[in-house]
Amino acid sequence: MDDNNSVGGFGPDSFAGGSIHPTPSLTPGPVGYREHSASQYKSVTAKHQLYTGNEPGQPLLSSPLHVTNETFFIPIRSLPSNAKPIIDEESGECVGFVSDMANVWHFYDIAGLEVKIYEPPLEKPFIDPLDLLFIGEVGFKLIRAGIRVIARSTAELVAISTLTKTINKEILPILRSRLRGFSSAKGLKFTDVTARHMNEPGRFVPVNILRLAIKYGKRTGDPKSFTHVFRYETPMSRIVKRITKSGGEEYVRATYTLEVVVRESDWTIIHFMYY
Numbered sequence: 001m002d003d004n005n006s007v008g009g010f011g012p013d014s015f016a017g018g019s020i021h022p023t024p025s026l027t028p029g030p031v032g033y034r035e036h037s038a039s040q041y042k043s044v045t046a047k048h049q050l051y052t053g054n055e056p057g058q059p060l061l062s063s064p065l066h067v068t069n070e071t072f073f074i075p076i077r078s079l080p081s082n083a084k085p086i087i088d089e090e091s092g093e094c095v096g097f098v099s100d101m102a103n104v105w106h107f108y109d110i111a112g113l114e115v116k117i118y119e120p121p122l123e124k125p126f127i128d129p130l131d132l133l134f135i136g137e138v139g140f141k142l143i144r145a146g147i148r149v150i151a152r153s154t155a156e157l158v159a160i161s162t163l164t165k166t167i168n169k170e171i172l173p174i175l176r177s178r179l180r181g182f183s184s185a186k187g188l189k190f191t192d193v194t195a196r197h198m199n200e201p202g203r204f205v206p207v208n209i210l211r212l213a214i215k216y217g218k219r220t221g222d223p224k225s226f227t228h229v230f231r232y233e234t235p236m237s238r239i240v241k242r243i244t245k246s247g248g249e250e251y252v253r254a255t256y257t258l259e260v261v262v263r264e265s266d267w268t269i270i271h272f273m274y275y
Contacts, residue, residue, distance in 0.1 A: 050271075051261070052226075053227075053229050053270065055191040055268070057189030057267075058191075059188075060185040060198065064199065064206065064207060068092040069242075071087055071093050072206055072238050073237050073239075074236055074237075075237060076111065076216060077112075078112045079097055083099040083108065084098055086098055088175070096115070107175070109178035109179070110182060111212065118171070182208035183206065187267060188210070188268075191270050197272070209258070210260055212234070213259075214262060219231070222261060223261075228265040229261060229270065230264055231259060231260070232259065234257070235258075237256070238253070238274075240253075240254075259274070
């Protein structure tokens with residue numbers, strides 16, 4: 001992976017983890033499902049790479065589309081193999097990752113940097129640590145449902161209560177703050193076409209994901225050989241919250257490849273898509 005000394009903290013390094021009903025047949029990105037051969041890839045990407053390399057870039061003038069029932073994340077390669085994404089139910093966004101190592105929980109921000117280590121009390125909690133995947137309101141619902149269904153000792157309930165307070169008071173604010181830093185479009189420009197895509201359901205990609213793709217993705221020359229233009233590629237996961245027939249909720253995850261083409265002379269995103 002090439003190192004690109006850059007502006008706005010860009011520069012390269014992408015996972016392990018997650019097990020939320022992986023479903024390759026989930027609603028595809030703009031180019032279709034991920035199972036493409038090399039020749040199919042060339043044909044579908046060529047069809048969607050409609051740029052000249054000279055389009056004027058401008059700051060993103062409006063807030064990108066935000067869909068509350070789906071979230072994106074990039075599986076950072078430096079994360080432990082059992083790391084799972086943490087979904088902030090308040091915003092619907094992935095704010096970081098958590099992994100359990102010998103009953104010591106490690107929390108990471110969306111860029112894979114460790115922000116907190118938490119060692120729970122010796123009493124074994126009645127919910128597996130990684131079942132506390134969805135925090136915020138969903139986290140509370142999981143805990144309350146567990147308390148109603150399974151009778152446990154006061155000590156175990158206290159252990160879970162302590163963890164929940166730690167997550168919401170100490171860890172979640174840090175993760176949200178780190179996410180905000182990556183979610184700013186400052187320093188990036190978009191063409192008329194890519195700015196429009198940022199407001200199209202099924203096509204848009206959050207700013208923080210585009211930044212992470214530029215920072216950690218594989219950097220290669222532009223497929224069309226334009227000067228100062230480079231293509232970044234990285235695995236990307238998309239999680240969709242669905243309502244089941246019984247009225248409950250389930251989270252379904254699909255994995256894609258995200259490509260972002262950037263004119264680095266002025267950091268204009270001239271093309272992006274996932275497939």
